Structure formats: C-alpha cells, structure tokens
Amino acid sequence: AQSVTQPDIHITVSEGASLELRCNYSYGATPYLFWYVQSPGQGLQLLLKYFSGDTLVQGIKGFEAEFKRSQSSFNLRKPSVHWSDAAEYFCAVGARSGGSNYKLTFGKGTLLTVNP
C-alpha cells in the first residue's frame, strides 16, 4: 500500500525567507504526486502536481516541487515566503486504481507559521 511521510509537523520561517517542505512517499510504481494547501476550516487547494515528464514542477503562488525518484521525494519549495502563505500543507500520492483512475493518500501535513 502507498504511504506519504511529511517529517516536519510544524515549521516557522520569517517572511521573505526561503521555504522547503519535505515529502517522502512509498509506492510500487511511478506515482502521481500532489501538494495541497489548507487554510483553517477550509477545503484543500491544489498547489501543483506531477504526473509525468519534467521532474521540476511549477505551481501557483510561486511554489515549485521536484520529483526525485531515487530519493522517493517530492519536496515543496518557495524562494521567498509571504505572510499569506501561513497554512497547513499536505503532500499526497495518487495510487492508480484501475485504468487512469487513482486514489489519493495524504501525509499528516506540515503547519507553516510565518513570522513578520
């Protein structure tokens, strides 16, 4: 079965600093990989996804992530964090469940706090 590990439960950075959120996955084939962001009491918004092709993926709000097969990782990065980026971030792996369908398995999330 697939699994996702986000080693950091809580990260605090200063506004303007760079950010890297770690994500490791376990899956027996090439996965679909996702990063979502969740504000308190809200649903999830997709930041970026990897299905195939270029391993460096650009997303919304200035985020990017790099798929590294050898490390089973899909770390999320942003060069300069804004106060509005404070939220919970979830990494997810999509395991194929027949044809082109897939089911998402989420990591436990990383809470990002941004200091002024």
Add this chain to the structure above:
Amino acid sequence: GAVVSQHPSRVICKSGTSVKIECRSLDFQATTMFWYRQFPKQSLMLMATSNEGSKATYEQGVEKDKFLINHASLTLSTLTVTSAHPEDSSFYICSARAGATEAFFGQGTRLTVV
C-alpha cells in the same frame, strides 16, 4: 480551476438524528467523487469513492450503513450520517474529479453532534 461546492459548511445535530451533506461540481461533470474525514490536526482519511450511477466503494473500517453515499448525477453526491453520535463529530470534505484529471475539493463541512 473547477469549483466544488459543499453544503452546509457547518451543522450541529442532536445525537441519534441523521444529517445530509451535499457536494456539487458547479462547472464540470464529476465522474468520480470522494469523501474524506479529517480529525483535528490530522490528515484526510478517505472514507469512500463513488462513481455516478453505481454504489460507492468504502474504505476498510468505514461503516457503509452509517455513512450513506449517493452519487445520483454527474454533479451531485451526498453523504448522509445516520443515527449520528458525538464520535461522528468531525470535518468532512468531498472532492470531485472528471476522469484522470486533478481532484477539486469542497470547502468542507464541520459536523458537531451534541
């Protein structure tokens, strides 16, 4: 991106009653919808997957008689929590997808059973 609307956003119900949560894809046809449950400061746990016009597929450990899922059309799925108890209090989130594309999430429903 596509919009998924979930209603209500908050609901309080008495123990023993049933409550229905709706999930609508507003601008696309969702061949597959998913229902998740999220405990405080926890990740999302998939409860069930539903395809339009067929029975939902429940994840292991999820009581199908307690959490009734109906996906009657390509734009609407409902989750009914039957005979709710305080331990059913949680944040429920739906997502919808058309084929193999990305899934879009609703804004969630906070259920409190008193």
